[in-house]
Amino acid sequence: MQPMEDQTANELLKQVRDWKLLHEDGIMKLQRFWKVKSFTKGIELFQLVTDIAEAEGHHPDLHLFGWNNVKIEIWTHTVGGLTENDFILAAKINSLKMDHLLRIKTAAGTV
Template sequence: MTGETAHSLISKVEGWKLLNEGGVLKLNRTWKVKSFTKGLELFQLVAQVAEVEGHHPDLHLVGWNNVTIEIWTHAVGGLTENDFILAAKINGLPLHGLLRGKVKDSSTR
């Protein structure tokens, strides 16, 4: 996927950002969770969706309450439409009990 196409699709997945790491485009989103165990619960919800989709994001739990998810297609070394679909499905997960503050505001760092 070209950078231009990725920039046109990023608005479809609220809260996600485009990253360019060494020429590899990735989707990235960060949340603050209520506790370390709530972060693990969030990962479990994401894992269930990822298994169904057959598409597995990179999951990071930094400190005790900072969760970051990166999505990209390793096989092509960048983004595909499936990455945006997975991001949209993650956005649809019931995260209200896991996050600190408002869900809508959780994408800010």
């Protein structure tokens, strides 16, 4: 399996609100940030994501920094880039009910 091309990734990106493409060390990834109410709310968000990741058998990189900033990066490690499964996981993460964890809410989601 080969990682997808930029054009395909840009088309699929339209279906996963608030995610962006990241090119890092020659690897294309999906990335999204959230600001949570507290450190413990960040851990709760990770648990929600972990439940989906385990069910999918696809595990994102989870980062909690500055006590209330969450960053998630998704990419398929075995192919060294993005596959359709990465966008599926991003969409499932977007479907999580997490407003109670977030510090800043907007009409379009989170900042």
